[in-house]
Amino acid sequence: MEGLGAPLKRLPRAGVRGDDLFVEVTTPAGVMYAAFSDHGVSLVHPAESGDQFATMFTARTGRIAREADALDHPDISEALHACETATLACDLDGVSPFTRRVLDAATQIERGQTRSYQWLARRIGMPRAARAVGNALGANPVPLVIPCHRVVRGDGSLGGYALGARTKRLLLEAEGALPAVVRV
Numbered sequence: 001m002e003g004l005g006a007p008l009k010r011l012p013r014a015g016v017r018g019d020d021l022f023v024e025v026t027t028p029a030g031v032m033y034a035a036f037s038d039h040g041v042s043l044v045h046p047a048e049s050g051d052q053f054a055t056m057f058t059a060r061t062g063r064i065a066r067e068a069d070a071l072d073h074p075d076i077s078e079a080l081h082a083c084e085t086a087t088l089a090c091d092l093d094g095v096s097p098f099t100r101r102v103l104d105a106a107t108q109i110e111r112g113q114t115r116s117y118q119w120l121a122r123r124i125g126m127p128r129a130a131r132a133v134g135n136a137l138g139a140n141p142v143p144l145v146i147p148c149h150r151v152v153r154g155d156g157s158l159g160g161y162a163l164g165a166r167t168k169r170l171l172l173e174a175e176g177a178l179p180a181v182v183r184v
Contacts, residue, residue: 019037019066020035020036020037020042020057020061020063020064020065020066021035021036021037021065021066021067021068021073022034022035022036022043022050022053022054022057022065022066022067022068023036023067023068023069023070023073023076023077024050024067024070025070025076025077025080025081026081027080027081027083027144027171028081028083028170028171028173028174029046029144029163029166029167029170029171029174030046030167030170031046032044032045032046032047032080032144033045033046033047033050033053034076034080034145035053035057035061035065036073036076036091037091039089039091039093040088040089040090040091041076041088041089041090041091041142041145042057042061042090042091042093042141042142043056043057043060043061043141043142044080044141044142044143044144044145045143045163046163046167050067053065054066054067060141061093061094075087075088076088079145080144080145083111083144083147083171083174083175084111085144085145085146085147086107088145090142090145090146092141092142094141095139095141096136096139098132098136099136099139099140101124102120102124102133102136102137103136103137103140103146103148105120105123105124106120106137106140106146106147106148106150106151107146107147108123109147109150109151111147111175111177112175112176112177113150113177114150114151114152114172114177115150115151115152116130116151116152116153116154117130117131117133117134117137117151117152117153117154117159118130118154120133120137120151121133130154133151134151134159134160137151137162138160138162139162140162143161143162143163144171148161148162149161149163149167149168149171149172150172150175150177158172
């Protein structure tokens with residue numbers, strides 16, 4: 001559904017794909033790795049090591065990523081560290097059109113706020129699709145950049161999160177949104 005607000009800035013740009021790189025970043029939920037190219041950030045995920053993350057990246061994308069120095073990419077490191085990611089472009093190559101719609105709507109949830117799965121389903125024009133919305137959020141390759149952690153159950157409890165309930169709680173605490181969530 002077009003016209004949900006600002007156009008999704010997170011579409012990959014047309015053209016030849018540049019090299020994929022990744023950096024280790026410290027986030028409010030601990031150490032994570034972020035892969036990116038000239039198309040944008042393509043994967044954010046915790047891993048035991050850069051080698052483990054590179055293997056995960058290749059398995060998910062079919063591409064190779066090489067480790068870069070985070071100091072050479074302060075925009076990514078600083079944005080993820082502060083959970084201020086609205087300016088980062090995302091490479092959503094490989095996500096379905098439905099998932100893209102859901103992720104687009106999730107970007108409209110401001111820092112420090114939460115919304116329900118039902119709210120998100122209504123936002124995309126599919127009020128009976130709350131469960132499908134949850135599944136689409138679970139497929140988000142760039143959590144933290146597209147803030148699916150800000151989506152909670154209708155009763156205010158945390159609900160699921162691809163990176164685990166502990167990570168979701170830590171991210172919401174860092175944004176000052178946890179008091180708005182019922183602690184169930």
